[in-house]
Amino acid sequence: MKRFEFGRVYNFGPGPATLPLDVLKSAQTELLNYEGTGMSMMEISHRSPTYDRLHNRIKADILTLMGLGDDYDVLFIQGGASLQFAMIPMNFATVERKGAYVLSGVFSSNAYKEAATLGVGSIAASSKEENFRRVPTQDELSIDPSAAYLHICYNNTIYGTEFHYIPEVSVPLIADMSSDMLSRPLAFNKFDLIYAGVQKNLGPAGVVVVVVRRSMVENIRADLPTMLRYDTFIKKNSMYNTPPVWSIYMVGKVVRWIMEQGGLASMAERNARKAKLLYDVIDGSDGFYRGHAEPNSRSFMNVTFRLPTEELEKQFTVEAADEGLVGVKGHRLVGGMRASIYNAMPLEGAEALADFMSRFRRAH
Amino acid sequence: MKRFEFGRVYNFGPGPATLPLDVLKSAQTELLNYEGTGMSMMEISHRSPTYDRLHNRIKADILTLMGLGDDYDVLFIQGGASLQFAMIPMNFATVERKGAYVLSGVFSSNAYKEAATLGVGSIAASSKEENFRRVPTQDELSIDPSAAYLHICYNNTIYGTEFHYIPEVSVPLIADMSSDMLSRPLAFNKFDLIYAGVQKNLGPAGVVVVVVRRSMVENIRADLPTMLRYDTFIKKNSMYNTPPVWSIYMVGKVVRWIMEQGGLASMAERNARKAKLLYDVIDGSDGFYRGHAEPNSRSFMNVTFRLPTEELEKQFTVEAADEGLVGVKGHRLVGGMRASIYNAMPLEGAEALADFMSRFRRAH
Numbered sequence: 001m002k003r004f005e006f007g008r009v010y011n012f013g014p015g016p017a018t019l020p021l022d023v024l025k026s027a028q029t030e031l032l033n034y035e036g037t038g039m040s041m042m043e044i045s046h047r048s049p050t051y052d053r054l055h056n057r058i059k060a061d062i063l064t065l066m067g068l069g070d071d072y073d074v075l076f077i078q079g080g081a082s083l084q085f086a087m088i089p090m091n092f093a094t095v096e097r098k099g100a101y102v103l104s105g106v107f108s109s110n111a112y113k114e115a116a117t118l119g120v121g122s123i124a125a126s127s128k129e130e131n132f133r134r135v136p137t138q139d140e141l142s143i144d145p146s147a148a149y150l151h152i153c154y155n156n157t158i159y160g161t162e163f164h165y166i167p168e169v170s171v172p173l174i175a176d177m178s179s180d181m182l183s184r185p186l187a188f189n190k191f192d193l194i195y196a197g198v199q200k201n202l203g204p205a206g207v208v209v210v211v212v213r214r215s216m217v218e219n220i221r222a223d224l225p226t227m228l229r230y231d232t233f234i235k236k237n238s239m240y241n242t243p244p245v246w247s248i249y250m251v252g253k254v255v256r257w258i259m260e261q262g263g264l265a266s267m268a269e270r271n272a273r274k275a276k277l278l279y280d281v282i283d284g285s286d287g288f289y290r291g292h293a294e295p296n297s298r299s300f301m302n303v304t305f306r307l308p309t310e311e312l313e314k315q316f317t318v319e320a321a322d323e324g325l326v327g328v329k330g331h332r333l334v335g336g337m338r339a340s341i342y343n344a345m346p347l348e349g350a351e352a353l354a355d356f357m358s359r360f361r362r363a364h
Numbered sequence: 365m366k367r368f369e370f371g372r373v374y375n376f377g378p379g380p381a382t383l384p385l386d387v388l389k390s391a392q393t394e395l396l397n398y399e400g401t402g403m404s405m406m407e408i409s410h411r412s413p414t415y416d417r418l419h420n421r422i423k424a425d426i427l428t429l430m431g432l433g434d435d436y437d438v439l440f441i442q443g444g445a446s447l448q449f450a451m452i453p454m455n456f457a458t459v460e461r462k463g464a465y466v467l468s469g470v471f472s473s474n475a476y477k478e479a480a481t482l483g484v485g486s487i488a489a490s491s492k493e494e495n496f497r498r499v500p501t502q503d504e505l506s507i508d509p510s511a512a513y514l515h516i517c518y519n520n521t522i523y524g525t526e527f528h529y530i531p532e533v534s535v536p537l538i539a540d541m542s543s544d545m546l547s548r549p550l551a552f553n554k555f556d557l558i559y560a561g562v563q564k565n566l567g568p569a570g571v572v573v574v575v576v577r578r579s580m581v582e583n584i585r586a587d588l589p590t591m592l593r594y595d596t597f598i599k600k601n602s603m604y605n606t607p608p609v610w611s612i613y614m615v616g617k618v619v620r621w622i623m624e625q626g627g628l629a630s631m632a633e634r635n636a637r638k639a640k641l642l643y644d645v646i647d648g649s650d651g652f653y654r655g656h657a658e659p660n661s662r663s664f665m666n667v668t669f670r671l672p673t674e675e676l677e678k679q680f681t682v683e684a685a686d687e688g689l690v691g692v693k694g695h696r697l698v699g700g701m702r703a704s705i706y707n708a709m710p711l712e713g714a715e716a717l718a719d720f721m722s723r724f725r726r727a728h
Contacts, residue, residue, distance in 0.1 A: 001402075003402060004402075006396045006397055007397050007400070007402055008396065008397055008402045008403065009401075009402030009403065011402070011403050011407055013407075013408075013409045014409075015409075015606065016406060016407055016408060016409060016410065016606065016609055017407060018403070018407050019404065019406060019407055021396075024395060024396050024404050024406070025396065027395060028392055028395040028396060031388060031391060031392040031395065032370045032371075032372065032385075032388050032389065032392060033370055033371045033372055036371070037373075038365075038367060038368075038371055038372045038373030038375070038688070038690070039372065039373065039375050039382070040383065040388050042380060042383060042388070042567075042568035042569075042614065043375055043377075043380055043381060043382050043383055043568075044377075044380060045377045045378075045379075045380060045691065046380065046569070078442035078443045078444065078447070078570070078608070079442045079443050079447070079591055080442065080591070080605040080606055081605070082590065082591050082604065082605040083442070083443070083589075083591040083592075085589075085590075085591075086589030086590070086591055086592065090589070110590075113590075114589050114590060117587060117588075117589065117590075118587070118589070197605075197606065199606050199609075203406075204406035204407075204609065204610045205406075205410070205606045205607065205608055205609050205610070206442070206570045206571075206608035206609070206610060206611055207570075223481060223482070224481075225447075225449075225450030225454070225478050225481060225482070226446065226449075226450070226474075226477075226478060226481075227443055227444070227446050227447040227449075227450055228447075228450065228592075240446065241444040241445070241446040241561075242379065242380065242444055242561065242563050242569045243569065244442070244569050244570035244608065244611070245380055245563075245568065245569050245570070246568045246569070246570060246610060246611070247570055247608070247610070247611075250406065324402070326402070327409065
């Protein structure tokens with residue numbers, strides 16, 4: 001198997017996903033002794049001034065990158081996006097004022113299921129009948145004006161589709177951005193709550209970044225467990241109990257790295273270039289590669305495509321791995337290939353994959 | 365400030381707490397490239413054979429150390445012990461069959477509060493009136509025979525007390541062992557569910573290890589959210605969604621380190637020696653140092669004591685830090701000092717602190 005710097009590969013896996021090499025090297029350097037404290041970041045008290053400064057700096061950095069002000073707060077919550085699927089209806093929806101859901105893939109459907117289990121979910125739109133090849137349009141959204149919120153999943157990792165518009169709604173707007181958080185500038189102030197399991201675009205698995213409009217969490221019902229209430233995390237600055245310090249610390253490094261790269265506009269430009277490289281090969285392949293997503297719903301983060309036969313798909317995976325391009329196998333629900341090209345995937349990785357795809361097609 | 369190897373200090377903080385140096389060095393070595401995969405452990409898919417093997421090996425190692433068999437399973441759950449405080453009553457207790465709680469400190473009281481919020485908690489015993497200086501005895505336990513379970517906190521970090529008996533009860537026994545998990549051999553098969561936030565004795569914050577008797581989780585009510593059901597974690601091998609891979613990986617290293625040290629019997633011997641060093645100084649100080657815990661409830665993990673004046677306590681903290689002995693300040697509820705001497709604190713650290721304590725006393 002071909003290897004790159006430090007014996008590393010280009011990892012196109014959907015998450016946990018590749019991290020910026022500079023971020024990893026920095027974590028490695030200070031692993032035994034963080035900034036002269038004499039301790040690893042894994043050993044430092046979350047009640048210490050050292051950690052407190054870092055924690056607050058990361059929150060401020062995230063708001064800065066998103067162009068949001070003091071009317072928003074950043075929370076760090078464990079349990080993955082899947083626990084958010086439960087917390088959102090528990091905190092905000094009731095039988096009278098249900099949460100409305102756009103079903104655009106597996107995770108948005110799972111989010112709806114958690115609300116439905118509690119008897120507080122409704123469906124605003126769905127593209128399931130079309131095997132989630134596209135994101136429902138604004139015109140297709142059917143939302144009860146008394147709904148507690150509209151929930152969407154902005155990027156659908158498995159199907160390789162992404163929202164390219166922000167729904168205009170009269171109810172609070174909640175978005176799962178687990179697979180495209182901080183990948184491009186957006187009018188984030190149109191959202192009331194944005195959350196992301198960090199293991200795709202922001203850091204190692206173990207924490208969810210929640211960016212919430214403060215007014216959203218003012219009147220939470222009294223009978224919820226402490227750790228399942230958003231207001232606990234607001235009031236206690238996400239330190240009611242020990243936060244997942246290492247994951248947050250790594251998110252902090254990734255966020256600083258994004259800033260050094262030029263922020264979200266720069267990320268967007270870079271991500272669009274990487275995606276274009278792969279989509280161009282697909283579109284110019286005379287049908288050898290068939291994209292799963294409809295072109296106007298294509299994701300900048302996950303490029304899904306099939307080959308003429310399953311035999312060739314297997315061979316593609318094996319030969320790609322030989323060239324140090326790993327993790328391109330698709331999800332079983334779509335089949336074929338999926339190349340995840342999150343923020344941290346270098347342009348060189350996408351170039352190497354595009355080049356391999358062209359050569360593989362010519363050879364078959 | 366005095367420094368030791370790699371510029372490190374002896375960290376007596378209560379958690380996040382010190383980790384074995386060999387464990388940190390090993391993590392540092394493979395941070396850019398785990399076992400030839402070309403990826404960091406933070407980047408590896410939880411669906412990969414590499415991670416799967418590691419995940420299952422760690423589970424097996426934990427059961428081996430505890431001397432438990434196939435009738436138990438090991439789960440990895442996020443959210444800290446505080447989320448367990450909610451999950452336990454949600455999964456097991458009802459209004460008719462309440463959970464019974466021994467209140468022996470802050471965390472056991474918080475656990476009870478979560479059950480009480482749901483209307484399913486009762487109190488079996490409490491030492492609150494005595495400022496939690498001791499653990500209630502077997503004779504003091506008052507448990508409804510129809511209770512869903514008895515919940516105890518085995519080691520009370522803040523007060524420096526520890527159970528030195530396993531309650532004999534006719535109902536399922538649940539123990540929070542966040543601060544003494546794997547610190548000594550116990551008849552673990554007398555427990556039905558044991559859990560520990562790992563950031564004290566087992567690894568970096570971000571995961572709770574739950575060791576549960578399988579028969580305990582067979583009939584969970586249907587209306588609970590997916591991520592709050594123990595049976596989700598059993599059925600999906602703690603991988604319904606992305607687990608906190610890095611924290612689990614570090615727990616795996618700590619567990620192997622415990623095995624290399626000779627297992628729980630060896631840990632117990634070592635921990636008892638460290639504790640004795642400090643308690644001997646306290647007991648031989650003619651009242652200069654006053655232990656908070658009653659001697660027969662003293663913890664092997666957290667040694668709590670006061671000095672004659674708050675002025676001296678402040679000075680103690682400052683001078684100890686000068687000698688590279690940090691994190692000895694007590695919790696505000698007890699005041700004074702607390703030296704946390706978990707598994708990973710080397711004997712040399714406890715010796716250095718005992719020596720400092722003797723010298724400090726002679727100087728004042």
